[in-house]
Amino acid sequence: MTSNPRHLLTLLDLNKDELLTIVRNANFLKANRHKDHLRELLNGKVLAMFFEKSSTRTRVSFEAGMSQLGGSALFLSTKDTQFGRGEPICDAAKVISSMVDIVMMRTFKQADIEEFAEHSKVPVINGLSDDFHPCQLLADIQTFMEFRGTLEGQTVAWIGDGNNMCQSWIHASMLLDFDLKIACPEGFEPNQQLTSLAKDRVTISQSPQTAARGANLVTTDVFASMGQEDQRQLRLTQFSDFKVDHNLMSLAAEGALFMHCLPAHRNEEVTGELLEDESISVVWDEAENRLHAQKALMLFLLQVPNFN
């Protein structure tokens, strides 16, 4: 890799054209997943995956994706590596990036991923931090476009916590020119600096009904994210009016979709009926698309020339 690798630390590391190219390539990889020539694109390449938090989808999709493209993936967790014993991030970055071709990290602090990337000789992908979840947005954008063609000019409603997912949706609205209507309980809004950067695209209220009215996509996430387990009971009370159900969806535009990055807590942030209603909810396609979108992302960051 060059001394200046491309990273995906937030969605804003991509421009609009690059983002749409990755989504197009993800669709191609999905449609042609069993074609032989695609199984060799990353022959011999190694992905190191570092997890400070739990994961199902991110771990499986990156590991399966790498192996389907001919490469391999290493699972590293805080407790089994020297990370957990205080080895400086800059030292780990120099060492790990001298041995592998690409790195994915899931951490609490966004700053830790950024520090690793600063000292890495190979591309670094944010697999979720407290602040952002750009890989999930690649899959979410792919999924919406798969069902409805384009996000441009549409309205997306975010209902619930102004968390990492919400903040990555703000980035997406800046890149793809759609309106984002956020409804959060008071005190749970996304970062103010970020919302003011996106003020032409983003509106914030405390009313799920206001946000959902006329929306083409309604999306939500858990009330207590990883690392906030001790606030769970308090949040269940504070977010009690923010559950997404068929009633709320009835205010949305005709043909509106529902998405959730998963894992979901049925009957907390979304009713079980809505989550399972496949005429509205596209959560299973959304989860599957993590695989295709991240394969396309890795090929982009590793500068694999045209394959479609």
Ligand code: CP
């Ligand atoms: N949506 C998502 O990132 O899921 P995991 O936490 O299971 O990876």
Ligand code: NVA
């Ligand atoms: N906001 C959630 C997303 C999980 C994929 C969390 O950070 O736990």
